[in-house]
Amino acid sequence: MSQTLTEIFEHYFDFWKELSETEIEFVCANTRKVSYPKGAYVHQGPLDCIGALLIRSGQLRVYTMSEDGREVTLYRLFAGDVGILSASCVLDALTFDVYIDAEEDTEVLLTDAAAFRRLVEGNIHVRCYAYELATQRLSDMLWKMQQVLFLSADRRFAIFLLEESAQNGSGEIHLTHEQIARYMGTAREVVSRMVKYFNQEGWIKNSRGCIKIIDRQALEQLKGK
Amino acid sequence: MSQTLTEIFEHYFDFWKELSETEIEFVCANTRKVSYPKGAYVHQGPLDCIGALLIRSGQLRVYTMSEDGREVTLYRLFAGDVGILSASCVLDALTFDVYIDAEEDTEVLLTDAAAFRRLVEGNIHVRCYAYELATQRLSDMLWKMQQVLFLSADRRFAIFLLEESAQNGSGEIHLTHEQIARYMGTAREVVSRMVKYFNQEGWIKNSRGCIKIIDRQALEQLKGK
Known part of the structure; x- marks a missing residue:
């Protein structure tokens, strides 16, 4: 990577300036670059909890599925977007699970779930950011579901x-x-x-x-x- | 009221202990007891922004509506529940609007929108509480919409x-x-x-x-x- 992790995160996350030196080191140590080939499953509803994603390139599709396999695409994530619902296990208020697939070859920075949980629990600025983003996403999803329904x-x-x-x-x-x-x-x-x-x-x-x-x-x- | 406002709020809100004396006085000064008779409209989607509600007795119904007037009940609020979506104007991430009716004669403590906004903006503990509760509600609503859909x-x-x-x-x-x-x-x-x-x-x-x-x-x- 031409940019350091810290430079990238600083750009995308308002809470970055609220982190201690130790927290910054901790996040960086628990974040890795992951590549998903086009068509790959990134997240599967209640089955897994991968952590928080920052999309660097490509495209992810977030959708929900009925028991008989009908899909509704809820939204798509592009470069610069953050996927927070893939860390549903971290946010206790989240009871709604989604599926995430790679629609194109996609590169992400993945902060693993345990580390992200520790950060969310230990720093109220991160917690507030996470819930605000979750509110945004869920709100958009509801709008989409309402469209489908009505x-x-x-x-x-x-x-x-x-x-x-x-x-x-x-x-x-x-x-x-x-x-x-x-x-x-x-x-x-x-x-x-x-x-x-x-x-x-x-x-x-x-x-x-x-x-x-x-x-x-x-x-x-x-x-x- | 036999209990003081402060005693009631202290019981329901974890963030209460994080408020300054000035903030506590400010909230109390901008909260009033409101009664909704059975059948009354409490909140009408994008049309109004009444603030945050703490239900003391009775029952509120939260629902969404299609353009042709079809309703889907999303959830109901009972004594002790907090209605945060009636303050959608305060939470910037909220783009989904709901309707709220009184299903029974209902008493609430209503903190008005402008005061609630000032509190949310000025105190990260309140902001975090509000977004966490919004995440919970939206997540439940999505679950409900998914049920209706699938x-x-x-x-x-x-x-x-x-x-x-x-x-x-x-x-x-x-x-x-x-x-x-x-x-x-x-x-x-x-x-x-x-x-x-x-x-x-x-x-x-x-x-x-x-x-x-x-x-x-x-x-x-x-x-x-």
Whole structure:
């Protein structure tokens, strides 16, 4: 690594300046670089507790799963994001478990669970940071679950297209219907039906593996205020 | 009040001993007793921000609502519980809004939003408490949303009956089908169908406004591990 761990952590964590020399050494000694190849399981619900993740490159997908294996993607983590739910064992208030997969080859800095727990218990600034971040993530997840539960498919699809295009900074979305269905927590058939419908309305143009947004205003209108 | 505010707060809040004399006076000066009659709206999503609630007696119902008015009850608050989501404006990480109604005549101690914000911003122990409680509530809510999203109706109904009977400490549930439907976030017809089905199986005995659990073991089995 060209940067030292301390430089990286200082940049991302407000609580860093509140740590003692001993705590800083302790965190660094218990943090390691981990690489997940595309498709790897990073965290599996109640089964494991890996600690806290700082994503350096790549992409992680956080999702929940029904008993019969239906998935709902809750959010995705990109470079610079911190994954705190992978340390659910550390935060006593967390009773909701998630699954995390690597969507691309991903590099993370992983602070192991036991060390992270000691830090959270020993330093109120770290504890406050962890719970504030957990509140943020859970709040976003609830918003997502509410969408799945309540919104009509066309509105959800419009929101997905707009968010995805904002994310990659272009008017094109290079994803298969299968992938979109997984991200949206719906069936591939529903996505294909939506693509056809949006195509016919002239809002998007669909070609092999790529959806191009044609009428952004129409999508915004569908999305609502 | 027979007890002073300080005695009550000391009992419920771990952070109380971390407050300065000035902060204690400030909280007490900005807390008042409020009564909500049965059926009253206590908090309405993004529309208001009333502050933090400590329930003294009665019952509040916390729920979310779809655009077309469908409700899902997320949890209920009883005497001694603290309602923190009614202060969503105070916790910056909270992006998910809820509705809160009084299910019974309810008495609360309400610390107003501006005062609560000042306390949260000025004292890390209060901030940590608030975010930890928010994490707990959101985590429970996600669990509930997941149930609504994924579980089959019979299993959800068994879980509801067992939880309700554990809550009131008896094998009888005095609620109408309408009320149960609202608590479970389902339709009254679904509840009536379930009641009829569970009745026929001999798991419960249904009479006017009352469901009696007959075969607890069968419900536990349905609930699963």
